[in-house]
Amino acid sequence: MKLACPSWVIPGSWGENLDFILSQVERPVNGVELLVFDFDAKTRAALAAELPTIARAASQLELSVHLPSRVGPGTLELVDMTKDFAKVFVVHPPKRGDEGDFAGFLRAAAGDALRGQLFAIEYTNEGDFARGFGLLDESGIPSSNFPICMDTGHLLIEGRDPADFARWAGERLARVHLHDIARKAAPSGGADSFPVRPATAGFVGTMRDHSPLKGGSAWLERLFPILEAFAGTVELELFDWEAVLASARLLSSMETMSAEQAADPKRVTEGRKPR
Numbered sequence: 001m002k003l004a005c006p007s008w009v010i011p012g013s014w015g016e017n018l019d020f021i022l023s024q025v026e027r028p029v030n031g032v033e034l035l036v037f038d039f040d041a042k043t044r045a046a047l048a049a050e051l052p053t054i055a056r057a058a059s060q061l062e063l064s065v066h067l068p069s070r071v072g073p074g075t076l077e078l079v080d081m082t083k084d085f086a087k088v089f090v091v092h093p094p095k096r097g098d099e100g101d102f103a104g105f106l107r108a109a110a111g112d113a114l115r116g117q118l119f120a121i122e123y124t125n126e127g128d129f130a131r132g133f134g135l136l137d138e139s140g141i142p143s144s145n146f147p148i149c150m151d152t153g154h155l156l157i158e159g160r161d162p163a164d165f166a167r168w169a170g171e172r173l174a175r176v177h178l179h180d181i182a183r184k185a186a187p188s189g190g191a192d193s194f195p196v197r198p199a200t201a202g203f204v205g206t207m208r209d210h211s212p213l214k215g216g217s218a219w220l221e222r223l224f225p226i227l228e229a230f231a232g233t234v235e236l237e238l239f240d241w242e243a244v245l246a247s248a249r250l251l252s253s254m255e256t257m258s259a260e261q262a263a264d265p266k267r268v269t270e271g272r273k274p275r
Contacts, residue, residue: 001255002233003248004031004062009241013046015053020241022060028248031062031233034086039074047081058085062233064175067091070098071105079109079117088118088175088233090149093132102132103139120147120174123154123165147174151237153209156181156219163222176230177237179247180220182211210238213247224254 007017014034021032034054036043054063065086067075071094079089089109094102109119123129136143148169152162166173213220213236227234236247 001227001230001251002031002062003029003251004033004064004233004235005029005241005244006066006235006237006239007032007034008239009244013050015050015057018054018057018061022057024241026245028245028252029061029236031064031235032057033064033066033090033235033237034082035066036078037066037069039068039072039078044074044077047078051081054082055085064088064090064233064235070094071100071102075105076108083117086117088120090120090122090175090177092122092124093128094135095128096131099131099135103135103141106136107139107141118147118174120149122149122177123151125154126158145172148172149175149177151177152219152223153177153179153181153211153237157209161222162219163226166223166226173230173232175232176227176234178213178227178234179209179237180211180213180217182208212238212243213250215250215253224251224258227251228255228258 005021007014009017010020012020018032021027021029036047057063063082063086065078065082065088067078067089069092071091091106094100106119109117121129121132133143133146136146150162150165150169150173155162155165166176236244238244238247
């Protein structure tokens with residue numbers, strides 16, 4: 001399983017995080033997704049200053065880019081700045097009333113100038129996801145084979161099963177953002193509140209997104225065989241290095257158990273659940 005993590009696992013810049021990740025003795029990831037949620041003049045200048053550091057890290061890590069949450073005039077510039085070392089770009093579908101030129105951006109991004117780069121639309125919530133693909137169809141871009149980035153936290157917040165979604169996506173599944181959700185203590189919105197709206201790094205309704213994976217999670221056990229066979233990158237979308245390590249260790253223990261069971265299908269595993 002090819003694992004990655006975000007470019008924010010310690011407080012600091014892109015370069016500081018990349019240097020930190022590369023310095024770790026225990027480093028279960030071979031990729032990093034550069035987070036660029038906004039691309040104003042200040043961010044552009046900061047990124048330009050760090051490009052040499054990022055490019056050096058790209059010789060040891062597979063880099064991708066999470067594009068700004070809202071596609072704007074500068075998004076293509078950001079892609080152009082990073083295309084020499086990033087081949088995968090994750091983009092959010094637009095919110096209702098804020099469509100802008102979403103389809104136009106993807107049409108330009110898929111042109112000859114950026115041939116070889118992969119753009120994947122992330123599942124943020126059911127409505128926005130459907131809207132994004134509808135805009136593609138309306139603009140003449142076939143959506144039936146457009147790459148998808150599955151986000152397990154966003155699906156879980158809606159009460160959906162990531163394994164079912166992955167099977168539905170099929171060969172279009174190009175990237176996975178893997179993380180769990182956790183309940184707030186004493187939720188004010190009710191114990192079973194699952195608001196259908198894009199998740200953030202903090203609390204969403206009664207749920208907290210971007211939580212470490214938990215052993216024994218039924219949804220993860222259903223999804224795991226799909227992840228084992230997945231040829232793309234699985235990003236542990238967790239914004240803390242210790243959380244990344246803990247989740248990677250859990251996946252490693254699940255891989256070990258899966259290999260043991262494949263070698264000896266009759267092996268008794270009761271009481272040996274991954275921790």
